[in-house]
Amino acid sequence: MDREIAPEYVKQTRNRRWLIIGAVVLVLASLFYFFKKSLSSTLESARVRTGTVETGDVENTLTASGEIIPAYEQIFTSPIRASIKRILLTPGTRVRPGQAIIELDKSLTEIESERYEDQLELKKNSIDQLRMKLNKDLYDAEISDKIKSLNINKLKADFEDAKRLQKVGGGTVEDITRAENALKIAELEKRQLENDLKYNRESMSASLRETELGAQIEGKNLQELQHKLKMADIIADRPGVLTWVNENIGSSVNEGEMLAKVADLGSFRVEGSCSDVYAEQVKAGLEAIIKINDAQLRGVITQVKPAVKDGVIGFTIQLDNARNESLRPNMKVEVYVVTSKSAKTLRVANGPAFTGKRKQYVYVLENGSARRRAIETGLSNFDYVEIKSGLKPGEKVILINMNDYEHLEELTIQ
Numbered sequence: 001m002d003r004e005i006a007p008e009y010v011k012q013t014r015n016r017r018w019l020i021i022g023a024v025v026l027v028l029a030s031l032f033y034f035f036k037k038s039l040s041s042t043l044e045s046a047r048v049r050t051g052t053v054e055t056g057d058v059e060n061t062l063t064a065s066g067e068i069i070p071a072y073e074q075i076f077t078s079p080i081r082a083s084i085k086r087i088l089l090t091p092g093t094r095v096r097p098g099q100a101i102i103e104l105d106k107s108l109t110e111i112e113s114e115r116y117e118d119q120l121e122l123k124k125n126s127i128d129q130l131r132m133k134l135n136k137d138l139y140d141a142e143i144s145d146k147i148k149s150l151n152i153n154k155l156k157a158d159f160e161d162a163k164r165l166q167k168v169g170g171g172t173v174e175d176i177t178r179a180e181n182a183l184k185i186a187e188l189e190k191r192q193l194e195n196d197l198k199y200n201r202e203s204m205s206a207s208l209r210e211t212e213l214g215a216q217i218e219g220k221n222l223q224e225l226q227h228k229l230k231m232a233d234i235i236a237d238r239p240g241v242l243t244w245v246n247e248n249i250g251s252s253v254n255e256g257e258m259l260a261k262v263a264d265l266g267s268f269r270v271e272g273s274c275s276d277v278y279a280e281q282v283k284a285g286l287e288a289i290i291k292i293n294d295a296q297l298r299g300v301i302t303q304v305k306p307a308v309k310d311g312v313i314g315f316t317i318q319l320d321n322a323r324n325e326s327l328r329p330n331m332k333v334e335v336y337v338v339t340s341k342s343a344k345t346l347r348v349a350n351g352p353a354f355t356g357k358r359k360q361y362v363y364v365l366e367n368g369s370a371r372r373r374a375i376e377t378g379l380s381n382f383d384y385v386e387i388k389s390g391l392k393p394g395e396k397v398i399l400i401n402m403n404d405y406e407h408l409e410e411l412t413i414q
Contacts (some may be wrong), residue, residue, distance in 0.1 A: 057341060
């Protein structure tokens with residue numbers, strides 16, 4: 001017959017089991033800790049990359065991208081509606097001043113120019129006709145005025161004769177009144193004729209001026225069209241390299257449509273772009289660093305484009321050395337805009353050891369060992385980090401990622 005186990009015995013057995021499990025876990029954790037510590041307390045010197053603390057300048061930069069563009073690029077557009085007749089040069093050809101690039105079919109515009117010339121001749125002929133007519137009308141009016149003056153003189157004489165006859169009894173008062181009225185009417189008619197003559201002179205002058213202005217407009221339209229015809233000869237006016245040409249022979253091109261590009265490949269600029277998050281920081285006059293493979297060039301932002309497109313702002317950089325041999329058209333480059341600068345400060349080469357935090361820990365080499373030290377950083381760029389405190393000139397700092405050793409105060413370098 002089975003007997004029931006005492007509760008005290010069961011409780012004692014359970015406690016013993018948990019005590020054994022806890023002891024085993026503690027031993028395993030201790031072994032793992034000391035094993036890891038024994039493995040990680042040393043670091044091979046071949047893996048170590050260091051930087052020496054020195055005095056120098058540190059520039060704070062923001063990252064952007066850029067494209068190398070020829071500093072001078074002439075774009076040829078069609079000044080008229082025409083069609084491409086012949087391509088005289090191919091892209092990549094060096095061009096000289098006066099050398100033709102494209103030949104356009106200008107026949108339609110030349111016909112229009114001839115029509116303008118005919119219209120201008122018609123205008124000039126109409127001016128001559130109008131001038132002759134106006135001169136004739138003016139002459140007729142002046143003759144009429146002279147005739148009216150002679151008639152007034154005759155009526156004055158008749159009026160005087162009527163008064164003399166009335167004095168000697170040979171005439172009546174009615175004759176005097178009739179003669180006087182005829183004289184007054186003639187004088188009023190002459191005054192009216194003189195007023196008409198003055199108006200006609202002014203009106204004729206205005207009409208002639210209006211016609212002459214119309215002819216001048218026609219003449220300027222003709223000059224403009226002739227100038228466009230001259231510009232339709234697509235000719236280089238300075239030396240360069242033909243970088244692009246519209247090679248669609250026979251196709252029609254509208255006025256203002258691009259035909260060719262000629263660039264000076266001896267001098268370049270950079271068209272940069274960055275996120276509009278930095279719109280307040282990117283300004284004209286700031287220095288910029290352009291990184292081309294292992295080479296670095298410097299320049300100045302000369303223009304910031306006002307428009308934001310797809311969350312990106314654009315700017316133009318004038319290079320200090322615009323003729324550097326590393327520059328190639330349409331090359332993509334890294335751009336670093338210098339937003340602030342610290343001169344003659346402590347600095348050390350940038351590396352994975354620096355996390356971007358103002359206060360952090362780094363490992364400093366001392367007599368074959370690496371000791372952990374708290375430092376404070378300032379400005380930084382892709383080359384250097386400014387050291388505000390914690391380091392001295394000449395000390396060597398480990399630059400590799402040390403996250404696996406952050407629990408250690410000291411490392412042995414083998």
